[in-house]
Amino acid sequence: MPPSSSNAIxxxxxxxxxxxxxxxxxxxxxxxxxxxxxxxxxxxxxVKSVETIxxxxxQITEFLLQQxxxxxxxxxxxxxxxxxQVVRDLSPVPVLDVIDAGALGAIAATxxxxxxxxxxxxxxxxxxxxxxxxxxxxxxxxxxxxxxxxVPLVEEGWLDHQVTRLTAQEYLxxxxxQNIDTLVLGCTHYPLLKPLxxxxxxxxxxxxxxxxSMAEQTAGLLEKMGLANxxxxxxxxxxYVTDVPLRxxxxxxxxxxxxxxxxxxxxx
Numbered sequence: 001m002p003p004s005s006s007n008a009i010x011x012x013x014x015x016x017x018x019x020x021x022x023x024x025x026x027x028x029x030x031x032x033x034x035x036x037x038x039x040x041x042x043x044x045x046x047v048k049s050v051e052t053i054x055x056x057x058x059q060i061t062e063f064l065l066q067q068x069x070x071x072x073x074x075x076x077x078x079x080x081x082x083x084x085q086v087v088r089d090l091s092p093v094p095v096l097d098v099i100d101a102g103a104l105g106a107i108a109a110t111x112x113x114x115x116x117x118x119x120x121x122x123x124x125x126x127x128x129x130x131x132x133x134x135x136x137x138x139x140x141x142x143x144x145x146x147x148x149x150x151v152p153l154v155e156e157g158w159l160d161h162q163v164t165r166l167t168a169q170e171y172l173x174x175x176x177x178q179n180i181d182t183l184v185l186g187c188t189h190y191p192l193l194k195p196l197x198x199x200x201x202x203x204x205x206x207x208x209x210x211x212x213s214m215a216e217q218t219a220g221l222l223e224k225m226g227l228a229n230x231x232x233x234x235x236x237x238x239x240y241v242t243d244v245p246l247r248x249x250x251x252x253x254x255x256x257x258x259x260x261x262x263x264x265x266x267x268x
Contacts, residue, residue, distance in 0.1 A: 003070035003093050005227045008033035008236070009218065010069030012060050015043035016248065017151075017188035018075030019255035020211040021098065024191075025073075026237075026258075028215035029222070031229050033236045035067050037266075041243035044151075045078045046122035057083040059268065061090050063240070069093060070227050073214060077119055077187055081126035094221060099123075101217045102184045102210030103132035106140075109206045110182040113140045116175035116205075119186030121146040129186055143178045147171045147187075154189040155251055160196060168193070168200040176201065184208045192255065239263045 009029075011022055015038050022036050037060050039045075045053050057079050064072060072095045074080045074087060080097035088095050106115045106129075117129040123146075130142040150171075153164045175183065183205050185191060191209045198207055222228040229235070241248065244265055252260045 003068070003227065005070070005229055006033070006231060007068050007070035008035045008238070009071050009073060010035050010037070010064035010067060011073045011075050012037040012039075012064060012079075013076040013188060014039050014045040014056075014078060016040070016155075016252050016255055019252055020188045020191045021073060021075040021214050022237075023256050023258075024209075024211040024215035025218060028212075028219055029228075031232055031235055032222075033229065035064060035069060035238045035240070037064055037240045038242075040241040040245060040248060045076065046120050050082045053079060054083045054086050057086050058090065061087050063266065065091065065093070067238075071096065071218065071222070073218065074098065075188055075211075075214070077123040077128075077210075081123050081128035094225065096214065096217055096221065098188065098210045098214055099128045099132050099186070101214040102186055102208055103129060103136065104217065105208040105210065105213035106133055106182050106184045107137045109208050110140060112179070112181040113137075114178060114180045114182070115140055115142050116172075116178065116180040116183040117142060117144045117186045118147045118150075118171065118175070118183065118190065119144070120151065121148055123186055129184060141178075143175045143180060145171055145175045147190075150193065151187065151189045154192050155247075157251075157254065159192055164193065165196055165200065168197055172197075172200050176205075180205065182206045182208060185210060237262060240266050242266055242268070 074097035080099040
């Protein structure tokens with residue numbers, strides 16, 4: 001049976017980072033119902049094997065499909081890099097992922113065809129962004145840089161801290177030296193650092209926020225498939241996690257930019 005237009009969008013991530021995608025969806029698509037799943041008990045995924053990530057991703061996909069979602073969004077770059085095909089093979093509904101969205105955003109933004117990508121070591125080592133960009137635009141040159149310290153700095157709330165600023169300057173040096181004109185924020189934590197990263201990169205560099213790109217791509221797909229919610233009432237938002245750490249509420253609300261309600265714990 002085809003999904004109903006009033007069904008929720010399912011968004012999932014290894015932890016809280018995907019809430020930046022949820023925030024972009026809330027702003028771009030204010031009437032869409034959303035179900036979010038964050039695997040907070042088993043984060044981080046970046047240090048785990050492909051087999052383990054695929055297994056966890058399968059569990060989460062099956063859970064969200066049981067919630068009758070009309071669309072699945074992989075909001076975790078690590079999951080998207082190594083397990084997006086697993087989700088597509090399982091899902092009877094359309095699947096979007098942040099890497100694809102970021103790649104499309106970069107292709108649209110670059111004028112000089114020199115693109116920088118920053119992300120976690122797992123995402124960068126997977127070369128997933130470069131592959132996604134080159135599939136559509138083989139002539140674009142991609143320069144990647146792992147930034148392992150950004151995630152803990154964001155979760156600490158050091159969004160405008162001198163330590164974060166100095167770290168950004170160090171990380172961006174190699175990619176800026178390549179005369180890029182576009183920089184992809186290849187981790188869902190990084191949009192919170194956007195003002196600081198823009199300052200470090202300089203005003204001539206176009207930043208591509210994959211959360212915003214994802215919201216645009218989602219809006220286009222829902223319209224094309226006739227799945228946009230026709231109801232103009234306040235939407236329902238539900239958040240599922242596998243553990244509620246003490247700081248989840250604080251960090252989650254920082255990412256979401258609003259109060260976090262309806263958080264439930266799922267025990268496997």
